[in-house]
Amino acid sequence: MSTAIESLVNREYQYGFVTDVEADTIPRGLNEDIVRAIAAKKNEPEWMVEWRLKAYRRWLTMTEPHWSNVSYPAIDYQDMIYYSAPKSVKPLASLDEVDPELLRTYEKLGISLTEQKMLAGVAVDAIFDSVSVGTTFKEELGKQGIIFCSFGEAIQNHPDLVQKYLGTVVPHSDNFFAALNAAVFSDGSFCYVPKGVKCPMELSTYFRINAADTGQFERTLIIADEGASVSYLEGCTAPKRSGNQLHAAVVELVALDNASIKYSTVQNWYAGDAEGVGGIYNFVTKRGKCVGVNSKISWTQVETGSAITWKYPSVILQGDNSTGEFYSVAVVNNRQQADTGTKMIHIGKNTKSTIISKGISAGRGNNSYRGQVKVMPRATGARNYTQCDSMLIGNECGAHTFPYIEVQNDSAIVEHEASTSKIGEDQIFYCKQRGLNAEHAISIIVSGFCKEVFQNLPMEFAVEAQQLLGISLEGSVG
Amino acid sequence: MTQPETAVAHYLEAFDGIDGGEADRIRELRRAGMDRFVALGFPTMKNEDWHYTSVAPIATRSFDRTSFPSTVPSTDLDPFLFDSPEWPRLVFVDGWLAPELSNVPPRAGIDVSNLRPSLVDGSVDAALLGTIADHDTVGFTALNTALMQDGAVIRIGANVELETPIHLVFVSAQPVPLAASFPRNLVVLERGARASVIESYFGLRDESYLTVPVTEISLGEGARLEHVKVQNESAVAFHVGTIEAVQQRGSELHSFSYAAGAELSRTNVYTVLNGPGSSCTLNGMYMVSGVQHVDHQTRIVHAQPNTTSREIYKGILDGRSHGVFNGKVYVRPEAQKTDGKQSNNNLLLSDHARVDTKPQLEIFADDVKCTHGATVGRLDEVALFYMKSRGLDAEQARTLLIYAFAADVLETIPVKPVRDALEAAVFARVRGEELQLTSE
Structure with a gap:
């Protein structure tokens, strides 16, 4: 079995290629001029520039946090290029005008825009490096009053909405990486679903890091107005590189009365080679705020890539009867490290949260679940259920669980369960005896282990996620 | 109120004032401890191990290390002896041995004495004292x-089985406020030995004092040790205690920590399963009200295979x-076939009570079975309703449910008189009666 494992483990990253597109970059390093230059390139209004500068000045006073259970060499923030845009950024009437090189990249990734348009009925706002290059289904969404565009466009066309909600969930001063993002973010997605509108399709973007040594600083803002609902998909792959790349994105979700937002992520950025050289540092701040009563925010994530994943998609349950959910599968192999989990902050009455986290460690990877469930004194009737399970494959990996449960209201019911196990030899034996090979058996067992999370993914993502999982763990069992 | 730095300086002064006459290596050990304490200072809430407990009430006062025991009439101890005055016992008053209250009949294969003389002549086991408990980082x-003063040294010889528990009694009785005692105990069970040790901590006066055992x-x-710690300090006292164990092949530690007293208490229970097949049971129960703060930290290190x-x-x-x-449960890479289960359940009886719980698993081996769970909640309305429908009044139903919640873990206490006494104490407290530690 061990040889099968080895061959599987050693499978190369399939999406490691570099698209040769002439990129428009600014000088290396970070200072106020760079912040202004980024804003100028994007032709941003004065209030936006001021906001960026405020964040930049705040960032200067902050120190990089080191409390997570991950280790990496020091990052030189002056040795990065903070903005990179593919040259061809004039507004495009249709996909035909998109650089064919880019389209081929997407095809290699198996996410052809055209194909997706036809088959899946998904509106794709594809982000190639930092600028949105193609937007589809905009018209159809527009008929319903839904705004779905790049962040840059939103600043130009919907400044009132951006000003009203930007930084209300993740303030510019929230943490070191969020402040950095606020100062230098290049682009991202913006979505506003008006009152009472149920978004008729899954909204989706693909992020991709392309130009070498470009930190990518995405910013996403999704607002579901009263009674609205929306499901948003984010998927990522990145080409193979030797230098580590920092990705410090910020995602803000706002759900008003009776609104619901579902945010799904499949993250498969380059994880570095078997010795841990290269790979993406994925330090992301994702947070949703259930502002209104009966609102709901649900995070689903499948994290298979990145050298280091450090993120906690969280929900602030402010409105009475609001609901927060977090479903996560995190896989580490080789020398990958993941410190991920969630925060559920119960503020309103009768708020409910559910956390299901599945961690799989293989090779020499280290996987940590870190979650906080906090019930504030006024959160009468709060309810939380947490389950985090870990699976270890091989004896050089690690699984860690750090739940923080803080309850200040006696009517709260909070439950936390965690387990750690391995794939049993008897399970593999049974599958093999039924005619499956070891690799297939593992794939099936792992799929079963993660079933509760995959069930919460939109259909087309669920398929992709299972495949990713299979690839990530190839060769890891012996 | 003083600054924490002042308090550190205050303890440094107390350290300098310790009269000589102790063996050189004891002086070196003390010096090492003091150096580390000066370097570490008092923990702040930024320290992950103290995230939910502020020791400011301790760090901003200057407690004085007691230099002699107060006089305590033997009848004052009676309520705390679990109706078992016949047990071999060592009584320490304000940290110092009170020989007139102690009674240890000699027995072959068993050595129970106080620490003090061996600090002076240096006969204390150098391989053990100061090597198990971590004074480098804690x-x-x-x-x-x-600043250790005195304490018990217990050594049970190979294959000796002790039927009666040994009772270590730590009583604070200084008539002046801000007294501090620093008991230090060493319990050694040689191959195949079996024993029960009970540590009781309580105060006889309502003065603010500090106990750091x-x-x-x-x-x-x-070897198999049953260890029960009963912390029932006075309501204005402070208690920060550590129990740290190292276990060899096939040994069993059964520890129970009961905490009901003190304004602020912290109990650390640490063990290293350092031999294949060794196992531990760390149970505990805390019951507090008013403005009490109670903190437990446990750490189990699975360092060898087949440990439970x-x-x-x-x-x-x-x-x-x-x-x-x-x-915390750590599973080291070599500790294959580890089997670990941990749970923490909290019952909130008032709107203003607060619980912070953090069960934690850190696992580096793959062939393991580890689970943990934590719950926080109040009494089950349905259960209350059911009992009321069976004719119990609301108060009876409530009392019974709380008692049942506690009895679940209390009944794991291996020493029956202690188990009975603590069950009675919980029952009395739930009914709002004065806390009594004697069994009925």
Whole structure:
């Protein structure tokens, strides 16, 4: 079995290629001029520039946090290029005008825009490096009053909405990486679903890091107005590189009365080679705020890539009867490290949260679940259920669980369960005896282990996620 | 109120004032402890191990290390002896041995004495004292190492089985406020030995005082120790205690920590399963009200294969009290076939009580079975309703449910008189009666 494992483990990253597109970059390093230059390139209004500068000045006073259970060499923030845009950024009437090189990249990734348009009925706002290059289904969404565009466009066309909600969930001063993002973010997605509108399709973007040594600083803002609902998909792959790349994105979700937002992520950025050289540092701040009563925010994530994943998609349950959910599968192999989990902050009455986290460690990877469930004194009737399970494959990996449960209201019911196990030899034996090979058996067992999370993914993502999982763990069992 | 730096300087002064006449290596050990304490200072809430407990009430006062025991009439101890005055016992008053209250009949294969003489002549086991409890990184253990006064040294010879428990009684009775005692105990069970040790902590006066005990435990191959700690300090007292054990092949540690007293208390229970097949059960129960703060931290290190750990801590919190639990389970890469189970359940009886719990698993081996769980909630409305429908009044139903919650873990206490006494104490407290530690 061990040889099968080895061959599987050693499978190369399939999406490691570099698209040769002439990129428009600014000088290396970070200072106020760079912040202004980024804003100028994007032709941003004065209030936006001021906001960026405020964040930049705040960032200067902050120190990089080191409390997570991950280790990496020091990052030189002056040795990065903070903005990179593919040259061809004039507004495009249709996909035909998109650089064919880019389209081929997407095809290699198996996410052809055209194909997706036809088959899946998904509106794709594809982000190639930092600028949105193609937007589809905009018209159809527009008929319903839904705004779905790049962040840059939103600043130009919907400044009132951006000003009203930007930084209300993740303030510019929230943490070191969020402040950095606020100062230098290049682009991202913006979505506003008006009152009472149920978004008729899954909204989706693909992020991709392309130009070498470009930190990518995405910013996403999704607002579901009263009674609205929306499901948003984010998927990522990145080409193979030797230098580590920092990705410090910020995602803000706002759900008003009776609104619901579902945010799904499949993250498969380059994880570095078997010795841990290269790979993406994925330090992301994702947070949703259930502002209104009966609102709901649900995070689903499948994290298979990145050298280091450090993120906690969280929900602030402010409105009475609001609901927060977090479903996560995190896989580490080789020398990958993941410190991920969630925060559920119960503020309103009768708020409910559910956390299901599945961690799989293989090779020499280290996987940590870190979650906080906090019930504030006024959160009468709060309810939380947490389950985090870990699976270890091989004896050089690690699984860690750090739940923080803080309850200040006696009517709260909070439950936390965690387990750690391995794939049993008897399970593999049974599958093999039924005619499956070891690799297939593992794939099936792992799929079963993660079933509760995959069930919460939109259909087309669920398929992709299972495949990713299979690839990530190839060769890891012996 | 003083600054923490002032308090550190105050303890440094106390350290300098310790009269000589002790063996050189004891002086070196004390010096090492003091150096580390000066370097570490008091932990702040930024320290992950103290995230939910502020020791400011301790750090901003200057407690004085007692230099002699107060006089305590033997009848004052009676309520705390679990109706078992016949047990061999050592009584320490304000940290110092009170020979007139102690009674240890000699027995072959068993050596029970106080620490003090062996500090002077240097005969204390150098391989053990100060080597099990970590004074390098744990500030309060460093402080105890620097300022330790007296305590029990228990050695049970190979294959000796002790039927009666040994009772270590630590009583605070200084008539002046801000007294501090630093008991230090060493419990050694050689190969195949079996024993029960009970540590009781209580105060006889309502003065603010500080107790910082450290107990080091060494279990030889196949040894089994039942250890019960009963912390029932006075309501304005402070208690920061550590129990740290190292276990060899096939040994068993059964530890129970009961905490109901003190304004602020912290109990650390640490063990290293350092031999294949060794196992531990760390259970505990805390019951607080008013403005009490109770904190438990446990750490189980599975360092060898086929080791087993079981852990249940339960808390009952009333008034504005604050309960904290942090249970760590480490599984080292070589500790294959580890089997670990941990749970922490908290019952909130008032709107203003607060619980912070952090069960924690850190696993580096793949062939393991580890689970942990934590719950926080109040009494089950349905269960209350059911009992009322069976003719019990609301108060009876409530009392019974709380008692049942506690009895679940209390009944794991291996020493019956202690189990009975603590069950009675919980029952009395739930009914709002005066806390009585004697059994009925």
